[in-house]
Amino acid sequence: MRKLKILLLPLISVALLFSCETEDDDVVDMPAPSADFNITPIAPIEGEEILFYADPEENSGAIEKWHWEFGDPEGSTSDKRNPYFTYNAAGTYEVVLKVLNTSGTSMESSKRITVLPPPPDEFPANVAWEFTTNTEVGNINDGSSAPVIGDDGTIYYTESRAGSDSKVVAVIDKGESAELKWASNAIGAELPNAPSIGPDGNIYINAWNDDFAINKLNAADGALMWSGAINTDVSNNTPAIDSEGNVYHGSRAQSPNGGIYSWTSEGEKRWEITNVGAFYASPVISADESTVYFFNTDNGQIWAVNAEDGTQKWETPVGAGNGIYGTSLSVDADGTIYYTTKTQVVAITDEGETGAIKWEIEVDDASNSGVVIGPEGDLYVGSLGGLLSLNASDGSVNWTYDIEIAESVPAVDVNGNIYVGSTDGFLYIFNPDGGQIKALELGDNIVNSPTITEDGTVYVEASSNSIIKLFKITVEDSGPADSPWPMKGQNIKNTGVAQQ
Numbered sequence: 468m469r470k471l472k473i474l475l476l477p478l479i480s481v482a483l484l485f486s487c488e489t490e491d492d493d494v495v496d497m498p499a500p501s502a503d504f505n506i507t508p509i510a511p512i513e514g515e516e517i518l519f520y521a522d523p524e525e526n527s528g529a530i531e532k533w534h535w536e537f538g539d540p541e542g543s544t545s546d547k548r549n550p551y552f553t554y555n556a557a558g559t560y561e562v563v564l565k566v567l568n569t570s571g572t573s574m575e576s577s578k579r580i581t582v583l584p585p586p587p588d589e590f591p592a593n594v595a596w597e598f599t600t601n602t603e604v605g606n607i608n609d610g611s612s613a614p615v616i617g618d619d620g621t622i623y624y625t626e627s628r629a630g631s632d633s634k635v636v637a638v639i640d641k642g643e644s645a646e647l648k649w650a651s652n653a654i655g656a657e658l659p660n661a662p663s664i665g666p667d668g669n670i671y672i673n674a675w676n677d678d679f680a681i682n683k684l685n686a687a688d689g690a691l692m693w694s695g696a697i698n699t700d701v702s703n704n705t706p707a708i709d710s711e712g713n714v715y716h717g718s719r720a721q722s723p724n725g726g727i728y729s730w731t732s733e734g735e736k737r738w739e740i741t742n743v744g745a746f747y748a749s750p751v752i753s754a755d756e757s758t759v760y761f762f763n764t765d766n767g768q769i770w771a772v773n774a775e776d777g778t779q780k781w782e783t784p785v786g787a788g789n790g791i792y793g794t795s796l797s798v799d800a801d802g803t804i805y806y807t808t809k810t811q812v813v814a815i816t817d818e819g820e821t822g823a824i825k826w827e828i829e830v831d832d833a834s835n836s837g838v839v840i841g842p843e844g845d846l847y848v849g850s851l852g853g854l855l856s857l858n859a860s861d862g863s864v865n866w867t868y869d870i871e872i873a874e875s876v877p878a879v880d881v882n883g884n885i886y887v888g889s890t891d892g893f894l895y896i897f898n899p900d901g902g903q904i905k906a907l908e909l910g911d912n913i914v915n916s917p918t919i920t921e922d923g924t925v926y927v928e929a930s931s932n933s934i935i936k937l938f939k940i941t942v943e944d945s946g947p948a949d950s951p952w953p954m955k956g957q958n959i960k961n962t963g964v965a966q967q
Contacts, residue, residue, distance in 0.1 A: 504562075595941045769786050922945075
């Protein structure tokens with residue numbers, strides 16, 4: 468089992484109490500002792516041995532004695548500097564460390580730690596079936612691909628490969644097995660993008676092709692209904708779709724045609740902004756559907772565009788720079804926009820006539836993931852440096868779990884559990900405190916973004932021996948988190964529309 472990379476962050480502020488006891492004038496000027504402590508593991512459970520370890524603080528005087536009070540009903544103590552202790556019951560305990568120097572000067576520091584009840588013997592998540600058309604793709608599904616679910620329960624996913632043999636696949640869930648509805652290569656182009664579903668139930672997907680940049684497929688049989696040409700191609704985009712069926716997406720290339728586009732549900736181009744760079748990112752739509760946010764991956768900045776006519780809402784795009792392809796944008800309940808790059812996670816505030824950076828933090832390549840929101844408001848994002856839990860107010864890191872994540876946007880369920888695919892073929896499930904509660908081996912390469920349905924079923928794509936497979940995972944007493952953005956694209960149709 469892997470371990471959390473960081474140690475305890477205090478649950479409350481540390482109280483420091485000083486007292487001085489001296490017997491003669493010769494020791495009055497001796498520096499007072501000062502120490503702080505942490506524990507590992509960060510989220511202990513009852514019956515688990517905990518290491519308490521202490522270090523002198525900067526400018527501390529020499530420490531002669533260490534004394535711990537663990538706050539349990541038995542009044543347990545220790546005089547070791549770094550003791551081990553086990554709590555036999557879950558609960559919150561106040562731990563006090565007292566340090567003394569040779570003159571009798573003492574200091575106390577205290578912290579509350581929370582001991583969790585033991586997890587169930589087996590988290591109720593199991594693979595019900597796997598399905599594949601056995602098409603060899605030679606590469607992973609990129610664009611943080613995620614399955615989308617129609618109103619009748621049909622699951623649609625992509626098998627993306629170089630050349631003209633990429634497919635959109637429709638699958639019927641038969642409970643304990645899956646049945647092919649159709650597999651369409653009607654577009655005849657590479658599909659390094661995730662699909663979305665419009666209000667009429669049909670499928671939209673971008674393609675790496677100048678003449679088939681945006682496409683609409685009939686959900687009934689996979690037939691091509693229309694294609695839109697932009698004289699350049701599209702990658703790492705999931706089309707955003709508003710309640711009227713209008714479609715929004717960016718382009719891949721940095722050519723004169725590189726930019727952002729909108730289409731009607733019938734395939735008529737509504738507006739475009741071109742010769743402005745590449746947009747390797749999935750756009751999002753504000754809750755009132757008046758604004759579309761795009762991420763320009765040339766300059767690492769967010770564009771706010773009026774959905775109706777394509778005029779820029781902000782004359783100056785806003786962002787922290789260092790753009791890189793692959794991010795899936797998301798929006799919080801207060802309108803904060805989140806995006807990821809190779810070096811950052813960034814929060815942007817829409818202030819009406821302009822935008823502003825709310826906060827930014829450094830990460831180890833979260834560019835091919837995106838930010839999702841748990842039921843208590845915490846943020847989760849995948850990166851090559853691990854799964855991160857962030858505080859939404861300032862971006863501070865709550866915890867990090869050491870797995871490598873690429874091409875997977877996490878998803879959060881109603882109980883606050885986080886699902887995310889790794890680069891080693893596993894779908895991992897974590898509790899809100901960062902403890903791993905399940906690891907399902909699905910393949911030998913990248914596992915893409917999971918989608919959680921109302922009954923808690925999880926659908927996810929994974930690669931094994933260059934074959935893309937779709938998995939159904941049943942989870943008891945679950946469903947998507949009641950939050951503004953619980954999964955990629957906000958919902959099971961990947962429409963990218965924010966919630967009020």
